[in-house]
Structures are given as C-alpha cells and as structure tokens.
Amino acid sequence: MSRPLRKLGFLTIGLFDAADPRRGHESTLGIIELGEQLGFDSAWVRHRHLQYGISSPVAVLAAASQRTSRIHLGTAVIPLGWENPLRLAEDLATVDLLSGGRLNPGLSVGPPMRWDEVKPALYPDTADAEDFSYERVKRLLGFVRGEPATGFSGTEGFEVFSDRVQPQAPGLGDRMWYGGASLRSAQWAGEHRMNFLTSSVVKAEEATDFAEIQLSHIRTFRAAHPDGENARVSQGLVVVPTDSATPEQRAKYEEFAAKRLPRTRAPQGPARMLFSPDFVGTSAEIADRLHAHAAFREIDEVAFALPFTFEHEDYVQILTDIATKLGPELGRP
Template sequence: MPLPSQPLRKLGFLTIGLFDGDDPRRGHESTLEIIELGEQLGFDSAWLRHRHLQYGISSPVAVLAAASQRTRRIELGTAVIPVGWENPLRLAEDLATVDILSGGRVNPGVSVGPPMHYDQVREALYPDTADAEDFSYERVRRLLDFVRGKPATDFSGVEGFEVFSDRVQPHASGLGRRMWYGGGSLSSARWAGEHEMNFLTSSVVKAQESEDFAQVQLSHIRAFRAHHPDGDRARVSQGLVVIPTDGASPEQRAKYEEYARKRLPRTAAPQGPARLMFAPDLVGTSEQIAEQLYAHAAFREIDEVAFALPFTFDHEDYVQILTDIATRLGPALGWRAAG
C-alpha cells in the first residue's frame, strides 16, 4: 500500500476531450496537446474517456493513434470503451494496429452492458440484430480471445495471390496483458480477475455491501486480486477526481471550488436504482489532497492512479492542474517523474 514510505509507482490522468460541435478540431487538438504535455511532465500514462452521440471523444482509438505519433514514451489508455457499441473482432484489429504504431504503449480499458439510451439508438446501431445482441461479459471475453491471438476462423493459408491468417492481424504481442476492465461492482472485479485482466476502479461504485465509498472500493480491489492468478501483484488503477490549486489563480480556485460544491450532494447517499455511489472531488493544495488520499482505504491498497480531469474546464485549467499534479502532488505521494 502506498504509504509515505512506500511511494506511488505510476501516475496517470484521464480526460474526456470535450469539443465545440461547430469547431470539433480545436477540442481534439487540445486533447492531443494535453497528452503531449503529460509526457513532458513525466506522467506514466494518459487515458481517454469514451462518449457516443455527445461532444466528447467518440473514437478514442483513432485519437490514440494520433497521440502515438506525437509522443514516444507515455502509455496510452482508454477508460473505458463500452463494448456494447463495438464488434469485438474489429475492435481487436484497431487496438492491435494502434499498439503496433505506438511501440506497445496501448492500455485498452473496456466495460460491458447495453449502450446508453439503447431504446433510442438500437435501430441506428443494430437495425437487424438489436434483440439478439449479447451485452454480457461474453462480449469482452470474445475481445480478449481475439487480442490474445486465439483463432477467429478455421481458414488460413493461400488463396490465389492472397495469404490469410486464422487470427487477428496484426498480432500485437503483449497487448493481451495490457487489457483493463473498468468495473464498479464485486461481480465485475471478480470476473476481471478470473480472466487475467487489469482492473480500473473510478470515482463511481455500486453500494452493494456498504454505503462507505472507500470500503466498497477496497472490497472490489481485494476481490479482484483474490480471483487473479497474480494475487496481490495484479494491477489496479484508481481514478478519483483531484484538483490541486497550488498554481491556480484566485479565479481558477473559485471555479474549482464551485464545481466541487455543486457535485457534492450526489456523494451523500446511493443514487438511483443501481445505487451508484460517487466519491467527492478532492480540491485543495497538493499537501491537503495527499493527506486525504492517505486517509482513503482504497488508495492505500494500490500503487497506480489515473486521476480524472473535470469534464467542463478550459485548456489552461488542465495545464495548471496537470502541472501541479506532476510537480507537487505526485512527489507528495512519493512518485518520481518518468524519463
């Protein structure tokens, strides 16, 4: 556990990549610049959220392909791709291609379940098979098989002038070990462990056995590792929202505090039929945030993080927040910049 004497090993960040619908290039370019900045600051990883039919990144794999050509070291992840929108074989091809282009730096995070607002999008997404689509863990298992090189067909060999493979090409060696599952429940944690994935846990969990966020998240981490062949060495990354204010202007500090204040009520009790629990956003100096993290039972169980950037902030806000995380908060947690 990352106590002050046992440092945080990997530091990453997560962004949604918002853009203006009338000028989408500017927002995508901002995201790429933020990833470049992350590499310059020594972050270990940069992660992209995934949004469909919204003004956020709808194709993170394509954006990561662009980022792979503008960076050399930083790992590039998705947190997460909802595979209900995807064909597992085609997704496996795209992920492997970008992993090859990046030199083996892609960390795909995925999740299961029906697409959001499925009743409204089913005819556009699956006009002929909407009632037959399987949105269970089986969809991820198929993706894992394809990524890990299991046969996709019983045909291979030469046909005329063309050569065919029975598995997804290109095959990206090592990508199968860098697959992550984004889960907020005990069942997801167990399934991810049993299938030898890595585990992404965020600022949202399901209140199943408790209404204490940190204890629920801790139970998921321990369940994942209990079911993973690597046990306590199995990789877990925590993704809380942290907003250090060390280098912020007075106007930025006021903006950040108001953002967190408006979101705080949802953390008081489980929300909706799924009983979702949300972690409070951590706003303050790096010293204050480090103290709060060390008091967090789940944080003490991990040595990797991908801190989530707030959705609605401006580019200059992200520059300040990332700079403070890399130069002040990270060192306060014992982390040392890569490169």
Template structure:
C-alpha cells in the same frame, strides 16, 4: 488494521476530450496537446474517455493513434470503451494496430452492459439484431481471445494472390496483458480477476447492500481485494484508481473559486446511492497538493494501490487542465512518493 500506503509508482490522468460542435478540431487538438504535455511532465500514462452521440471523444482508438505519433514514451489508455457499441473482432484489429504504431504503449480499458439510451439508438446501431445482442461478459471474453491470438476463422493460407491468417492481424503479443476492465461491482471485479485482466476502479461504485454502509473508500477497497483474490497474480495484480483530484497550488484565485464551485455542485450525489442501479460517487478532491496527499493517504482504497489515473473535470478550459496537470506532476505526485518518468 489499516494497510500502509504504498509509494505511488505510476501517475496518469484521464480526460473526456470535450469539444465545441462548431469547431471539433480544436477540442481534439487540445486533447492531443495535453497528452504531449503529460509526456513532458513525466506522467506514466494518459487516458481518454469515450462518449457516443455527445460532444466528447467518440473514437478513442483514432485519437490515441494520433497521440502515438506525437509521443514516444507515455502509455496511452482508454477508460473505458463500452463494448456494447463495438464488434469485438473489428475492435481487436484496431487496438492491435494502434499498439503496433505506439510500440507497445496501448492500455485498452473496456466495460460491458447495454449501450446508454439503448432504446433510442438500437435501430441505428443494430437494425437487424438488436433483440439478440449479448451485452454481458461473453463480449469481453471474445475480445480477450482475439487480442491474445485465438483463431477468428477456420481458414488460413493462400487463395489466389492473397494470403490469409486465421487470427487477428497485426498481432501484438504483449497487448493481451495490457487489457483493463472498468468495473464498479464485486461481480465485475471477480470476473476481471478470474480472466487475468487489469482492473480500473473509478469515482463510481455500486452500493450493493441496501442497508449500507455507504463509505465510498471502503466499498472501493472491497472491489480491489475481490479482484486480487481471484487474479493469478494475487496482490501483484494491477489496479488503477481514478478519482477526480484537482490540485490548486499554482491556480489563480478565479480558478480556485471555479474548482471549489464545481466540486460543491457535485457533492450532493456523494451522500447516498443514486438511481435504480444504486451508484455511489466519490467526492471530488480540491486543495493544495499537501492537503490532497493527506486526504489520499487516509483513503482506504488508495492505500491498496500504487498506480492512479486521476480524472480531469469535464467542463474546464485548456488552461485549467495545463495548471492542474502541472501541479499534479510537480507537486502532488512527489508528495505521494512518485517520481516522474524520464
């Protein structure tokens, strides 16, 4: 039997924060302005992607530190920080600092695996230890332990005029419950649940069975259920869905044409698994809020969640994002049972 859709409790959005290399400040300012707009519109959360050696946000923690000083209520997340690029101890310090600055609004999402194009960056990233680095779940486990207050050193106390702690400082007690894992496989969903994390599921999943089926929503639903089956909170464990959703209610004819062309260009990759890792992509959803709400309510995975972080398309302009976010908050969200935060 199909599950009954839950009213949407939390509405968020996700942006990559692209910028022109000739004027990177403007692109970063655009991202901060979108976060501020999201708060004014009543969104519950704003999330940023991370891109290395590209023209997108390379330091989401720094961007969210700035956002924390320009907002007062909206939650701030990363979707996701690939831990292969990070030292868990240093990242734990940065995350805790931003959480303190934001007064407990940070939602860090992370993932594992070797850095993209590792063979090309390994000598710059890990010149002395490239062959020994572990890019598996143990890296997440270290971050979890450090954020949750486990010792990072065997020494604490006073040395001369300086006072030392054996744990990461500052310590933000609630941050350990707001760590998210971004995963697309059953193994990742299970691991995140067993370790008490929250779960981010995006518009990409792994098609793990060669014979199919290749129904994206059903595969994503299996991840949600696997995660909750292994989480201490069971059905109450937090899952956020991150599809690309583009409402067109107030869009101009030119914008509608651009959005439709964007989705059509990306549609061929949705029919079958792609590449050696067999990634399956969800179709981008474009239409009026009424049409989108109907399609989402028919989505098997959407019916299992009550919070989302809809992804903004990569290559649009600032004015396009303003229109999309405004329609999301004023049209689509309410059509899904959501109420803007005050």
C-alpha cells in the same frame, strides 16, 4: 501505510464545440503531449457517443501515438456494446504496434447508453440478438491474445489468409483493463487475467462508505487474479490541486466540487451508484486525504480524472501541479 505511488496517470474526456470540433481534439492531443513532457506515466481518454466528446478514442490515441514516444495511452473505457469485438481487436493491435507497445485498452460491457433510442441506428437488424454480457469481452480478449478467429488459414489464389486477427501485437493481451464498479465485475476481471480500473463511481452493494466499497472491489479482484497482490489496479478519482491556481481558478474549482457534493452523500438511483467526493485543495491537503483513503492505500497506480468542463489552461495548471507537487507528495520519485 499507503503503497508508494509507482505510476502517475490522468484521464480526460476531450470535449469539443460542435461548431469547431477540430480545436477540441487538438486540445486533447496537446494535453497528452504536455502529460508526457511533465513525466506522467499514462494518459487516458473517455468516450462519448452521440455527444460532444471523443467518440473514437482509438483513433485519437493513434494520433497521440505519433506525437509522443514514452507515455502509455489508455481508454477508460470503451463500452463494447457499441463495438464489434473482431474489428476492435484489429484496431487495437494496429495502434499498439504504431505506439511501440504503449496502448492500454480499458473496456466495459452492458447495453449502450440510451439503448432504446440508439438501437435502430446501431443494430437495425440484430438488436434483439446482441449479447452485451461478459462474453463480448471474452471474444475480444481471445482475438487480442491470439486465439483463432476462423477455421481457415493458408493461400487461396494470390491471397494469404490467417486464422488469427492480424496484426498480432505482442504483450497487448497483458495490457487489457476492465472498468468495473461492482464486486461481480472485479471478480470477473481477476478471473480472466485483466487489469482493473476503479473510478469515482461504485455500486453500493454491501456498504455505503465509498472507500470501503472500493477497497472490497480491489481485494476481490486480486483474490481472483492469478497474480494476487501484484495484479494491477488503477484508481481514477477526480483530483484538482490548487497550488499554482489563480484566485479565480480556485473559486471555480471549489464551486465545481460543491455542486457535485450532494450526490456523494447517499447511493443514487435503482442501481445504487455511489460517487466519490472530488479532491480539491493544495497538493499537501490532497495527499493527506488520499493517505487516509482505505482504497488508495492498497494501490500504486492512478489515473486522476480531470473535471469535464474546464478550460485548456485549467488543465495545464492542474496537470503541472499533479506532476510537480502532488506526485512527489504521494511517494512517486
């Protein structure tokens, strides 16, 4: 039996036209506001550096925090290779306080995408010395959770200094998520008391069945986490209900899924990345497929991913169907 769904969320990439970037950002904020109105528990944004998507998710969520009052706001995920952990800790804590304790930062590590091309601009003097390992996450976690950042605190002249990152945001340290696609990441996240984001992409390390691999990650994470079976996991599959879609929208959604289906049949590339099929159909059909999904049966939180290239009105229809039809089908009251 599947666990009853407890938290319903969605993820958006926030694309925009280079000729009119404000319109795309306003569309993203409007979608987040709609999510709150529809009763979603969380809204998550992706990042896209040097592309036509959200490059500053923390800034976007700061704006969203002032347009909403209840929905939790997350990043899925911030790649820390682009960030200074101390400065990011300050930004995260500030936005969390402004949101009233609703921020859920999701993180990942590793060298930035297209590293050879971006490193002269990103780290012109320190590229060879930068550490893109899990240690970068540990630094951020320490700052967020109140560990000292320096050896000095007190008053010097008219200036008052703290040895910890300021502001401190109570509870934020418990709302830090790691976006992982491997067994190693799942175990590391559990050992360091993070929450775990698992998406529609995994590494085919020990099997070639997507649901089986994802299930092993969830169980590995919980086995390593002090909270055990109560450790939080959120699953982020691409889910597109068609209950209220027009015939034209249904055709577009089905074509989108069909074009992406070949990549789900075997692991891709040297890293053996395996993609989940997209879930397109009525809410009842999608619910049946999810209840048969080995990994879904062991989670009670989701952040269903919206397809990247659809129009604003498509997202309105999809989110409305998820909230009013699919959520109840999955047991969320």
